[in-house]
Structure formats: structure tokens, C-alpha cells
Amino acid sequence: MKRRGLCLVIAAPPGAGKTSVSRALLESEADLTLSVSVTTRAARPGEEDGVHYHFRDMAEYHAMIARGDLLEHAMFLGRGYGTPRAPVEAALAEGRDVLFDIEWQGHRQLKNSMPADVTSIFLLPPSMAELERRLRNRGQDSDAEIVKRMDAAREEITHWDEFDHVLINQDFAATVATTRAILHAARSTLARQPGMAGFIKGLLGA
Numbered sequence: 001m002k003r004r005g006l007c008l009v010i011a012a013p014p015g016a017g018k019t020s021v022s023r024a025l026l027e028s029e030a031d032l033t034l035s036v037s038v039t040t041r042a043a044r045p046g047e048e049d050g051v052h053y054h055f056r057d058m059a060e061y062h063a064m065i066a067r068g069d070l071l072e073h074a075m076f077l078g079r080g081y082g083t084p085r086a087p088v089e090a091a092l093a094e095g096r097d098v099l100f101d102i103e104w105q106g107h108r109q110l111k112n113s114m115p116a117d118v119t120s121i122f123l124l125p126p127s128m129a130e131l132e133r134r135l136r137n138r139g140q141d142s143d144a145e146i147v148k149r150m151d152a153a154r155e156e157i158t159h160w161d162e163f164d165h166v167l168i169n170q171d172f173a174a175t176v177a178t179t180r181a182i183l184h185a186a187r188s189t190l191a192r193q194p195g196m197a198g199f200i201k202g203l204l205g206a
Helices: 018-028 058-067 085-093 104-113 128-138 143-157 172-187 196-203
Strands: 007-011 032-034 070-076 079-084 097-101 118-124 165-168
Touching: 007 018, 007 104, 007 172, 018 032, 018 097, 018 172, 058 070, 058 079, 070 085, 070 104, 079 085, 079 104, 085 097, 097 104, 104 118, 118 172, 128 143, 165 172
Parallel strands: 007 097, 007 118, 032 097, 118 165
Antiparallel strands: 070 079
């Protein structure tokens, strides 16, 4: 049966487990693809352009915004991020779901751009102390960068009530299971199934 794809947004403060949950979801859901964002930050070791991010300089980033090429865009810690419009719209029309790893600003814009297509989840850490511990255990950031990320996390958390679902990521397996359940439920809404009317007509022999 023909189905319209959906946009699944998973947002969280830095270190709350968004990337790990997203990775687990992508490994278990064949019909789900990750939206590859544009960013102005430099590539980290092992990252590839077009695979992990579309790496662009600030001038091209602003040009993309001006042309309307981005569904959403936001600045985070002085770096620009955004979602290319064309591949997302094509995926939804083809019945494929798209996963978004974005911040609250991006979620708000995406919801405004495609209100009927977005299902969103906000992940919370069990505590701020645990969040800082996770950030330090990653070993990627200096003390000054961790302070910035903790400040950003506090700001991010204040927007928890803008999301459809809120999960405390204390037990990773449970969080992934609940996220999958939310995805599966969203796929079965009437808005996602434009072919249902035809199926019902055939079912009733009309």
C-alpha cells in the first residue's frame, strides 16, 4: 500500500545519547535513512563529505539559506547547520522515512515547514552530573569546550516541551525500544497512508 514517509526528529542536549540512539535505530529499521546535514564546522578525523555531513564554508551556507535550499537551519556554538530540502521532499514522496539529528531551533523550523510530516522525540540525561561525565568520557573536547557544551545543554533542555515525545535516556536499550515504538506508531497514522481509502473501498467491494 502506498505510504507517505515521515520526518523523525531526535533532539537532545550534547552528550545525552542522541547519536547512539540514532545509530541503533538506523541499524534496525531498513526503511529509515539519515538526513545528511550541511555544516560549517571542520570535518573530524574519519568524517567524509556527503556521508557524515555536507561540509561548506560560511559564505556558501548563507547562500543556501538565501536560495531556500535548506528546510531548516540554525547556529550552534558558532557553527552553522542545516537540512537540504530536495532529498527530504523526494524521500517522503517515495514512502521513505527520514531521521533528523538536529537541535531545537531546527526542529521548530522543520515543524513550521512540514507540520503534518514531523514526529519528534527529545532525549534527556538522567542528571546533569551524568551528562558532564559522558561528555568528559568521550575525550574529544577541552575543559573550555565542555563548559560551553554544558551551557548549551541547559539552554537546549528548556525547549523540552516543544516536542511530541520526551524520554529520559537512562537505560539505552529501553530508550531505543521506545523510540522504535514511536516510529512504528507514527507510520500507521491516517496522514501517512494516502492509499488507505482505496484499500477500504476494495475491502468492502465498493
